[in-house]
Amino acid sequence: AQSVAQPEDQVNVAEGNPLTVKCTYSVSGNPYLFWYVQYPNRGLQFLLKYITGDNLVKGSYGFEAEFNKSQTSFHLKKPSALVSDSALYFCAVRDSWGKFQFGAGTQVVVTP
């Protein structure tokens, strides 16, 4: 069975500093990996995905993620965080049957 783990409930970072949100996965076969962001009282919005190809994936709002097959990780990164990046971030994996499984979410708090 597939699973996704986000080990941190919350990440605190000062504005302008680099931001990293961790994600590890377990899935049989080739993984389809995603990051979503949720702002208060909103649905989840797509940030980026890894399907195949380059291990470094670039997405919306300056975010990127690095796929590491040996460590089964897909960490989300942003070189310089903004206060407006404060939100709830979800990592997700999609299996070959089409099922999306989400992690528990990581609350990002960016302080001015």
Next chain:
Amino acid sequence: DAGVIQSPRHEVTEMGQEVTLRCKPISGHDYLFWYRQTMMRGLELLIYFNNNVPIDDSGMPEDRFSAKMPNASFSTLKIQPSEPRDSAVYFCASSSTPGGAGREKLFFGSGTQLSVL
């Protein structure tokens, strides 16, 4: 496209009442998912459909919950009878079959905030 449309946005009901949540997926999408989000349990997958057929309903909490997808453009999630512990935000999401560029993404509706008193 208007995106995934859920109704109602907010529902307040009393314990024991029947609640029906509705979802219209994006046209052309053949996967539909129902998720529930709470502070305690995070985002839980309740059930998902492919081509209107339920594929995995192992996340449905109990027999009080049922979901249907009578056609490609409409799905319902029903709770009967409702209980206070069902209070949560319920999201519907849709997607295409993996394999085409940009088709793997999951698109979410705005959710239904359910409060059972």
